[in-house]
Amino acid sequence: GQNIDQPTEMTATEGAIVQINCTYQTSGFNGLFWYQQHAGEAPTFLSYNVLDGLEEKGRFSSFLSRSKGYSYLLLKELQMKDSASYLCAVMDSNYQLIWGAGTKLIIKP
Amino acid sequence: GAVVSQHPSWVICKSGTSVKIECRSLDFQATTMFWYRQFPKQSLMLMATSNEGSKATYEQGVEKDKFLINHASLTLSTLTVTSAHPEDSSFYICSARGVGGESQPQHFGDGTRLSIL
Numbered sequence: 351g352q353n354i355d356q357p358t359e360m361t362a363t364e365g366a367i368v369q370i371n372c373t374y375q376t377s378g379f380n381g382l383f384w385y386q387q388h389a390g391e392a393p394t395f396l397s398y399n400v401l402d403g404l405e406e407k408g409r410f411s412s413f414l415s416r417s418k419g420y421s422y423l424l425l426k427e428l429q430m431k432d433s434a435s436y437l438c439a440v441m442d443s444n445y446q447l448i449w450g451a452g453t454k455l456i457i458k459p
Numbered sequence: 460g461a462v463v464s465q466h467p468s469w470v471i472c473k474s475g476t477s478v479k480i481e482c483r484s485l486d487f488q489a490t491t492m493f494w495y496r497q498f499p500k501q502s503l504m505l506m507a508t509s510n511e512g513s514k515a516t517y518e519q520g521v522e523k524d525k526f527l528i529n530h531a532s533l534t535l536s537t538l539t540v541t542s543a544h545p546e547d548s549s550f551y552i553c554s555a556r557g558v559g560g561e562s563q564p565q566h567f568g569d570g571t572r573l574s575i576l
Contacts, residue, residue, distance in 0.1 A: 380562060383565075390550075394567065447505070449503045
């Protein structure tokens with residue numbers, strides 16, 4: 351079956367750095383997405399990786415290793431507004447998005 | 460860019476009522492739109508995928524006669540929950556994907572919180 355694993359919850363301190371991991375097992379691979387979802391709101395697109403390596407976008411970076419079925423989202427200089435759930439989603443060989451359950455990130459002052 | 464508008468944002472109605480939710484892509488053409496539902500503290504669950512001008516593809520376990528989807532234009536898709544019951548109460552979210560292929564990201568509407576009394 352298809353499976354996306356990410357931690358349920360993480361806690362970090364304002365101003366620090368946090369890495370949210372995502373491992374996947376899917377039938378084929380056509381890219382991996384990271385989305386941010388604040389409580390009670392719809393997800394917003396953060397990043398897309400289809401090739402191995404690191405993609406940097408401001409305070410957020412996303413890394414992919416296809417051979418390991420692994421990605422992480424790196425958030426730097428954490429701000430209170432970064433408190434949200436972070437969803438990892440993989441596009442399989444049929445271009446279907448397989449969603450992880452999300453990682454709830456709690457930022458403490 | 461890539462703004463998706465979803466209305467209404469909140470619906471409270473009596474059991475047996477039909478509820479229509481609209482999803483519009485405001486600044487791009489959406490060849491494909493997706494409808495999800497999400498229960499508290501759970502991940503997104505895809506209900507159906509709709510392509511403009513064709514019938515929607517429903518996920519296993521989703522009743523197509525219960526959840527009617529119409530994708531009449533490249534900027535509008537609607538989901539109608541027919542004869543809604545309390546167990547249909549949930550957060551419904553639409554997303555739209557523009558031209559450029561399946562690797563384009565989905566852009567989400569703000570969601571509709573449906574409460575059936």
